[in-house]
Amino acid sequence: MQPPDTRTPIVEARGVSKRYGPTTALHEAHIKVFAGESHALVGRNGAGKSTLVGILTGLRAPDSGQVLFSGVPAPAISDREGWRRNVACVYQHSTIIPDLTVAENLFINRHPTERGFISWSTLRRRAREVLDQWGVNVSEDARAGDLRIEARQLVEIARALSYGARFIILDEPTAQLDGDEIKRLFIRIRELQAAGVTFLFISHHLQEVYEICQAVTVLRDARHIITAPVADLPKDRLIEAMTGEHVHLGVSDAAGRTVPEGAAVALEIDRVSGEDFQDVSFKVRRGEVVGLSGPTGGGRIGLAEAVAGLSPYTGGTIRIDQKPLPSGDVTAALELGVGCVPKSRHDQGLVLSQSVADNAIMTVNRHMGPFGFIAPRRRAELTNRTITSLGIVTQGPDQLVSGLSGGNQQKVVMGRALANDPSVLVLMDPTAGVDVKSKEALLTVVERMRQEGKAILVVSGEIEDLRTCDRVLVMQHGSVVAEHKAGWSDNALVASIEGIELA
Numbered sequence: 001m002q003p004p005d006t007r008t009p010i011v012e013a014r015g016v017s018k019r020y021g022p023t024t025a026l027h028e029a030h031i032k033v034f035a036g037e038s039h040a041l042v043g044r045n046g047a048g049k050s051t052l053v054g055i056l057t058g059l060r061a062p063d064s065g066q067v068l069f070s071g072v073p074a075p076a077i078s079d080r081e082g083w084r085r086n087v088a089c090v091y092q093h094s095t096i097i098p099d100l101t102v103a104e105n106l107f108i109n110r111h112p113t114e115r116g117f118i119s120w121s122t123l124r125r126r127a128r129e130v131l132d133q134w135g136v137n138v139s140e141d142a143r144a145g146d147l148r149i150e151a152r153q154l155v156e157i158a159r160a161l162s163y164g165a166r167f168i169i170l171d172e173p174t175a176q177l178d179g180d181e182i183k184r185l186f187i188r189i190r191e192l193q194a195a196g197v198t199f200l201f202i203s204h205h206l207q208e209v210y211e212i213c214q215a216v217t218v219l220r221d222a223r224h225i226i227t228a229p230v231a232d233l234p235k236d237r238l239i240e241a242m243t244g245e246h247v248h249l250g251v252s253d254a255a256g257r258t259v260p261e262g263a264a265v266a267l268e269i270d271r272v273s274g275e276d277f278q279d280v281s282f283k284v285r286r287g288e289v290v291g292l293s294g295p296t297g298g299g300r301i302g303l304a305e306a307v308a309g310l311s312p313y314t315g316g317t318i319r320i321d322q323k324p325l326p327s328g329d330v331t332a333a334l335e336l337g338v339g340c341v342p343k344s345r346h347d348q349g350l351v352l353s354q355s356v357a358d359n360a361i362m363t364v365n366r367h368m369g370p371f372g373f374i375a376p377r378r379r380a381e382l383t384n385r386t387i388t389s390l391g392i393v394t395q396g397p398d399q400l401v402s403g404l405s406g407g408n409q410q411k412v413v414m415g416r417a418l419a420n421d422p423s424v425l426v427l428m429d430p431t432a433g434v435d436v437k438s439k440e441a442l443l444t445v446v447e448r449m450r451q452e453g454k455a456i457l458v459v460s461g462e463i464e465d466l467r468t469c470d471r472v473l474v475m476q477h478g479s480v481v482a483e484h485k486a487g488w489s490d491n492a493l494v495a496s497i498e499g500i501e502l503a
Contacts, residue, residue: 008071010035010167010198011056011087016065018051025051028065029224031217033167038189038199040209040230043219044242044494045296045432045461049202052219053169056200058083069167081163088160092172092297096152098145103127105144106159134158135191150181154188161197169200174208175297186212204295205476206238206498220244235500239491243463254470254486259288265322266337266455267307267424272316276302277478279316284455286423289446291469292459293497299478301343301428304459308340308426309333310348320424339422341413341430349413350401357383357397360415386415391441407438414445425449425456431465443468461497463490 009032018026026048033039043049054060056067058077067074075082096105103124104111112122127140136154138147144155153173160168170189174182189199189212201213209216210230218225218241225241226233233241263285272280277299284290292300305311307318312328319325320336333340342348350359360383383397390411394404401412410430417425427446431439446468450456458465466472474482474496482496495501 007034009033009068010070011200012068012071013052013056014066014068016052016055016062016067018055018060018063024222026055026062027222029219029222030065031224031227033198033200033215035166035198036193036196037215038193038201038213040201040203040213040216041219042203042206042209042216042238042242043225046221047219047242048222049219051222053089053171053200053202057087057089057169084160084163084165086165087167087169088157088163088165089169089171090153090156090160090173092175094149094152094156096144096147096156098143100144101140102131102138102142102144102147102155103140105155106130106140106162108159130158130162131155134161134195135188148181150177150185153185157192157197166196167198167200169202171202172204172296173201174203174205175295182208204498205500206235206495207500209238210235210500218242235495236491239494239498239500243490243494253467254289257470257486259285259470263287263453266320267457268317268319268322269303269307270317270319272303272306272313272318274299274302274306274311274313274315277475280475280478280480281316282473282480284424284457286453286455287450289450289456289458289469291466291472292457292475293461293466293472293493294475295461295497295499298475300459300475303475304426304428304457305342307333307424307457308338308342310340310342334420337420337423339417339420339425341410341417341425341427343428343432345406345409345413349416350409352400352402354401355398356387356392356394356401356404356412359401359412360386360397361419362416382419386412386419390415390445405438407434407441410434410438410442414442418445418449423454425454426459427456428459429462429465430458430460431462432460439464463493466493 012032013030015028015030016026017028029048029052041049055062058074061077069086106127107123111118112126113119124140131138131140136158138151144152157168173185177185203209213230216230216233217227220242265283266286267284269280269282280303292304294300302311306313309328309330309332317324320338323336325336326332357379361379380397387394392408392411394408401409431442446456458469460466470486472484472493473480476499484493484496
């Protein structure tokens with residue numbers, strides 16, 4: 001048993017909890033980060049990482065518990081300058097303003113002035129001093145949008161350090177970087193550590209945790225599970241802490257199942273490239289469920305949106321039932337037989353101000369009557385069939401979809417995807433944010449559609465979503481790097497998703 005650490009942490013959260021309505025986002029979580037270390041914060045999606053980061057940066061107040069910096073209680077939430085002097089977060093999506101210079105970004109909203117006017121010479125001189133102090137090798141006059149992603153991240157770190165903060169949270173810092181850029185970023189992180197900067201490192205790539213971090217904290221189901229030195233926590237134990245014991249839902253497991261001999265290929269991805277994926281190829285046959293997983297930023301969502309016509313692809317060919325799919329054309333995807341449950345039901349899947357019926361028929365309303373008029377009888381028949389087959393709990397077809405629970409809203413999105421009787425279903429995070437009963441109902445629909453001979457692409461990081469798949473393809477940095485056939489173990493799949501190799 002190790003003796004207790006008597007050092008004062010540079011940041012400490014003690015028993016912090018946060019609820020949003022009935023949802024527990026964080027329950028009595030705690031973390032200690034000591035000066036000069038890189039401390040990893042890991043956990044599956046929904047584990048509570050983002051909520052804890054929001055509390056550590058003063059963006060939200062905990063319902064209970066306390067945050068301390070160097071043993072002193074954190075400033076009031078309203079004291080933004082006080083928080084900036086203690087902590088900063090460099091997010092996956094840059095907060096740098098691309099059309100401003102590096103110098104302007106470093107001192108945004110605090111430009112040095114003389115006689116009421118900005119002193120540009122003083123601004124450039126101070127910016128150069130900050131860049132030199134922290135070893136950021138870019139010109140203070142450079143347009144920020146012209147910098148490489150890793151350079152923009154270093155400018156954000158330098159900006160945070162210029163406020164006086166010596167504790168920096170890095171949120172998925174390598175998600176948009178290639179191998180050489182990651183190596184250079186890690187060199188700078190080590191140099192900054194040596195200069196007295198402390199990092200909280202959040203990443204889905206667990207191999208990076210072992211490469212750059214000295215300690216790790218695991219959250220699971222909104223609770224603290226373990227904090228330990230990285231060197232004392234083997235990879236299999238880290239993954240076990242992240243996954244825990246899984247509740248197996250009453251839905252079909254693909255283990256032992258075979259796709260019918262001679263089943264036709266319904267979806268063909270042939271050397272397809274896009275903004276965050278490149279040279280991806282695979283096929284999905286009728287009656288087959290293929291999972292597409294990987295870390296945030298790995299390219300799985302971009303590829304899925306390309307298949308659904310929601311975003312363009314720049315190279316290769318996508319074929320639906322042997323017919324080529326034009327790039328970035330939702331209407332063409334629908335006509336060729338693609339049904340889609342998008343990643344965000346609120347932003348892409350529903351019109352909350354419209355009724356259940358209007359949302360359910362949205363993909364087929366142009367076929368519901370002549371000259372653009374929707375036949376009321378056909379509208380009612382299709383909507384009632386959708387409500388019955390998916391078990392949507394609603395007051396009726398004319399209820400506003402905004403009045404439904406999250407699970408029932410997702411069922412409406414699923415109904416919309418099935419309305420045009422697609423041959424290919426693209427399901428992005430189909431059970432995200434729904435209760436257990438709704439999750440089971442939605443996954444039961446997936447099994448029913450498989451039995452009807454549809455080709456299904458399940459794009460998710462959730463283990464239970466992927467258990468219905470005949471095989472799971474794992475994407476890292478825009479490429480397919482592994483394939484797991486049905487019957488995989490949780491630890492093996494999570495290790496692959498997180499980018500580490502089990503001994």
